[in-house]
Amino acid sequence: VTTLGIIGGGQLGRMLALAAAPLGIECVAVEPAEKAPAAIAADVIRATYGDRGALEHLARRCDVVTVELEHVPVDALGWLAERVPVRPSPNVVAIAQDRLLEKQALRAAGIPTAAWAEALEAFPEGTVVKRRFGGYDGRGQVMVPPGGTVAAVLDGDCISEAVVPFERELSIVAARDLDGAVVTYPVVENRHADGILRATRAPAPRLDSRTQAQADGFARRLMSAWDYVGVIAVELFQLVDGSLLANEVAPRVHNSGHWTIEGTDTSQFEQHVRAVCSLPLGSAEPWGVAAMVNLIGAIPDAAAVLAVPGAHLHLYGKEPWPGRKVGHVTVVAAEETELDERLQCLKLC
Amino acid sequence: VTTLGIIGGGQLGRMLALAAAPLGIECVAVEPAEKAPAAIAADVIRATYGDRGALEHLARRCDVVTVELEHVPVDALGWLAERVPVRPSPNVVAIAQDRLLEKQALRAAGIPTAAWAEALEAFPEGTVVKRRFGGYDGRGQVMVPPGGTVAAVLDGDCISEAVVPFERELSIVAARDLDGAVVTYPVVENRHADGILRATRAPAPRLDSRTQAQADGFARRLMSAWDYVGVIAVELFQLVDGSLLANEVAPRVHNSGHWTIEGTDTSQFEQHVRAVCSLPLGSAEPWGVAAMVNLIGAIPDAAAVLAVPGAHLHLYGKEPWPGRKVGHVTVVAAEETELDERLQCLKLC
Numbered sequence: 001v002t003t004l005g006i007i008g009g010g011q012l013g014r015m016l017a018l019a020a021a022p023l024g025i026e027c028v029a030v031e032p033a034e035k036a037p038a039a040i041a042a043d044v045i046r047a048t049y050g051d052r053g054a055l056e057h058l059a060r061r062c063d064v065v066t067v068e069l070e071h072v073p074v075d076a077l078g079w080l081a082e083r084v085p086v087r088p089s090p091n092v093v094a095i096a097q098d099r100l101l102e103k104q105a106l107r108a109a110g111i112p113t114a115a116w117a118e119a120l121e122a123f124p125e126g127t128v129v130k131r132r133f134g135g136y137d138g139r140g141q142v143m144v145p146p147g148g149t150v151a152a153v154l155d156g157d158c159i160s161e162a163v164v165p166f167e168r169e170l171s172i173v174a175a176r177d178l179d180g181a182v183v184t185y186p187v188v189e190n191r192h193a194d195g196i197l198r199a200t201r202a203p204a205p206r207l208d209s210r211t212q213a214q215a216d217g218f219a220r221r222l223m224s225a226w227d228y229v230g231v232i233a234v235e236l237f238q239l240v241d242g243s244l245l246a247n248e249v250a251p252r253v254h255n256s257g258h259w260t261i262e263g264t265d266t267s268q269f270e271q272h273v274r275a276v277c278s279l280p281l282g283s284a285e286p287w288g289v290a291a292m293v294n295l296i297g298a299i300p301d302a303a304a305v306l307a308v309p310g311a312h313l314h315l316y317g318k319e320p321w322p323g324r325k326v327g328h329v330t331v332v333a334a335e336e337t338e339l340d341e342r343l344q345c346l347k348l349c
Numbered sequence: 350v351t352t353l354g355i356i357g358g359g360q361l362g363r364m365l366a367l368a369a370a371p372l373g374i375e376c377v378a379v380e381p382a383e384k385a386p387a388a389i390a391a392d393v394i395r396a397t398y399g400d401r402g403a404l405e406h407l408a409r410r411c412d413v414v415t416v417e418l419e420h421v422p423v424d425a426l427g428w429l430a431e432r433v434p435v436r437p438s439p440n441v442v443a444i445a446q447d448r449l450l451e452k453q454a455l456r457a458a459g460i461p462t463a464a465w466a467e468a469l470e471a472f473p474e475g476t477v478v479k480r481r482f483g484g485y486d487g488r489g490q491v492m493v494p495p496g497g498t499v500a501a502v503l504d505g506d507c508i509s510e511a512v513v514p515f516e517r518e519l520s521i522v523a524a525r526d527l528d529g530a531v532v533t534y535p536v537v538e539n540r541h542a543d544g545i546l547r548a549t550r551a552p553a554p555r556l557d558s559r560t561q562a563q564a565d566g567f568a569r570r571l572m573s574a575w576d577y578v579g580v581i582a583v584e585l586f587q588l589v590d591g592s593l594l595a596n597e598v599a600p601r602v603h604n605s606g607h608w609t610i611e612g613t614d615t616s617q618f619e620q621h622v623r624a625v626c627s628l629p630l631g632s633a634e635p636w637g638v639a640a641m642v643n644l645i646g647a648i649p650d651a652a653a654v655l656a657v658p659g660a661h662l663h664l665y666g667k668e669p670w671p672g673r674k675v676g677h678v679t680v681v682a683a684e685e686t687e688l689d690e691r692l693q694c695l696k697l698c
Contacts, residue, residue: 014370021367021389023651024664024676040370041390265611265659265681280656287636302372307629310614315373327373332614 001026002277005062005084007077009036009044011316011325012068012253015261017041019269025277028061029068030054037316038068050076059083066230066276070096070251071134087229087276088251095226096251099132099159109221111246114237115162120150126163129153139195164245166237170204170211173257174219175231175271175281182223183271183284185264187215187236190256196323200292202259205336214244222249231272233257255294259330262312263290288334293348295327300348305329308345310338350375351626354411354433356426358385358393360665360674361417361602364610366390368618374626377410378417379403386665387417399425408432415579415625419445419600420483436578436625437600444575445600448481448508458570460595463586464511469499475512478502488544513594515586519553519560522606523568524580524620524630531572532620532633534613536564536585539605545672549641551608554685563593571598580621582606604643608679611661612639637683642697644676649697654678657694659687 002025006013009031017027018041027042030051036044047054050073058065064085067077070093077090095101106113115123127150131140134156142153143163150160169192174184186203204211218234233254235247257268266274266282274281298320305313308331315327329348333339351374355362358380366376367390376391379400385393396403399422407414413434416426419442426439444450455462464472476499480489483505491502492512499509518541523533535552553560567583582603584596606617615623615631623630647669654662657680664676678697682688 018367018370018390021363022661022663024648024662024666026389040375041367262614266661274655279652282655282661283658299373303628306623306631309632312371312631313373314371317373 002064003028003062004273004277005058005065006030006038006042006068007049007065007072008068009033009038009042010068011037011318011327013038013042014040014316015258015267015269015314016066016068016253016273019267020273020277023270023273023277023279025273028058030058035317035319037318040317049073052076052079055080064276064278066252066272067093068252072097088226088232089229092226092228092251096249097133099130099135100157102249103159105222105225106246106249109225111218111221112244113246114164117160119160120158121160122148122150123160123162125165128161128163129158130161131155132157132159141195164237165240166245167240167242168204168238169247170215170236170238170244171200171233171254171256172215172219172236173231173233173254173260173268174216174223175268175275175284176223176228177275177281178229178278180224181281182220183281184216184219185257185260185268185284186286187212188256188259190235194323196294196296196325197255198294198296200256200259202263202290202292203286208242211238211242211244218244218246230275231257231268255325255328256292258314258328259290259292259332260284261314262330262332263287288332289336289339290330290332291339291343292328292330293343293346294325295329295348296325297322299326300329305346305348308342310342311346351413352377352411353622353626354407354414355379355387355391355417356398356414356421357417358382358387358391359417360386360667360676362387362391363389363665364607364616364618364663365415365417365602365622368616369622369626372619372622372626372628374622377407379407384666384668386667389666398422401425401428404429413625413627415601415621416442417601421446437575437581438578441575441577441600445598446482448479448484449506451598452508454571454574455595455598458574460567460570461593462595463513466509468509469507470509471497471499472509472511474514477510477512478507479510480504481506481508490544513586514589515594516589516591517553517587518596519564519585519587519593520549520582520603520605521564521568521585522580522582522603522609522617523565523572524617524624524633525572525577526624526630527578527627529573530630531569532630533565533568534606534609534617534633535635536561537605537608539584543672545643545645545674546604547643547645549605549608551612551639551641552635557591560587560591560593567593567595579624580606580617604674604677605641607663607677608639608641608681609633610663611679611681612636637681638685638688639679639681640688640692641677641679642692642695643674644678644697645674646671648675649678654695654697657691659691660695
């Protein structure tokens, strides 16, 4: 029996563990929070992510360890990697948790981004000041309009980035196995509000092959440069001329890939488990079209959701409070018109 | 939070619990065996199925109780049903566990079967003597050729049945919710050896609408007569002229429905959980074609299985021993030729 360690026991860990179970892979998660969502299908060690005792336990018990979040102490991951394979590698997690290293890595891989600067610098089109460490779901960044003062809007080390007049936000989820084989899911369109992902359409409406190929290339170049193993997500801006800029990279399964559970033959969660456990990847082809809507701050009536044709409910076992992701709904359909009709029935977005 | 009790903690309970988790439904299973497969995603009370203490615990803790096997003490189920909803009802389980009551119920519902007799009777075309109680996977039955002696081939109460010169074995899985709404999956073809299901093709090759309609009618008539709630399976013989006879009924999710996990939008497991937990049913439409192969007595190399396009591995967390079902593999494809190619790569059947 293969045992997979997961740093983090939130909803991503939960869905990883649920995907691992049919493969006969047992999961052990490390999570400091009480009532870890992953506990439904994983043993949970209640400890901070860097707790040496918990990591020793993981090293002893697991065949391989992965992460469900990038905000993990890198020294702890490094210590673990000397004892048990850690996939993706601690180096990659270190890059993804530091916006400066991330931007430098994107530049090194020849992947276009918005203009940025290591120092606090005002861009003529407006500036986003971002903390180097710890930001997620829109936290840790401040928008400064053209002509504004970028100094001291945030504590800690920051970078500055030019505001991009993008047409829409897209993302791509891809996976790479130990042999270097890659599969990429279709590019999806994401809608955010207050910095939190609200809804994903998959594939992105009006997606053309050039856009898919460009996004594919970004994911492949990064994964190849990093000798990456597992699922990765690249958040993208699409400009008015159709071209793409990379925004952020997540070295893990991603909220914009949740639709793959019902929308494709192999979900991002199974794909990640396969990759890090030295198994071959599966098909990432979509069956039809899908939309994913996050449930934020409140749990809807399950019967009302499931009465919508093609609707699937995913609850994470979390108490709802304002702004908290407590689940998601995926709706699948044969084509866009049917999907729109179903989403109207759903009344969630 | 809804809590679902399950009598039985085997692989069916495991797959029910894995399907319940995303719906935010917690499962508690009663199972006497050590290392219950359901334990991956359910709390397991280690006790016999009729253990009064365990049932009291279920009654206190659960909103509804279901069964993953029909060989459950009916008096215990009846006791439970006075305290908490039991779906399907104990009456139906009592019928399904007794071949005589089952045959009588099929006759009462106007569903054709092979000729049978309550007494030990020799049929000119050959006779199958079957124990009334406790048979499964081919156990508890003996075939007597034409002219042979049917007396005393088995201990206990038995019925006798005429041997049917069938063309092939089929089955249908269907579900009915609390409001009486019904969905039916496509009729599938099953191949048995030594009385154990080896492989299922879904939909059954060369399935015509008349056959689907006849099988549909069988399932609908039984479920309506029984005011049934949950998933049901009806095993069928197809004769040379294409017509169907009902063989056996299982008041639960069924091995010949495992392909629905990847082959349809709503698996039989999710469908059963939805039905018994008062939620609406989902679509039972297949995406394409599928084949399910049981893993019996040995666990194959996971990497070899998953290298086959469209292949999905399901292990049950059971130690392999001769004749024991330890998992299954489902292969999906767009159409039959592609499926055949993939099955040849799989080299399992």
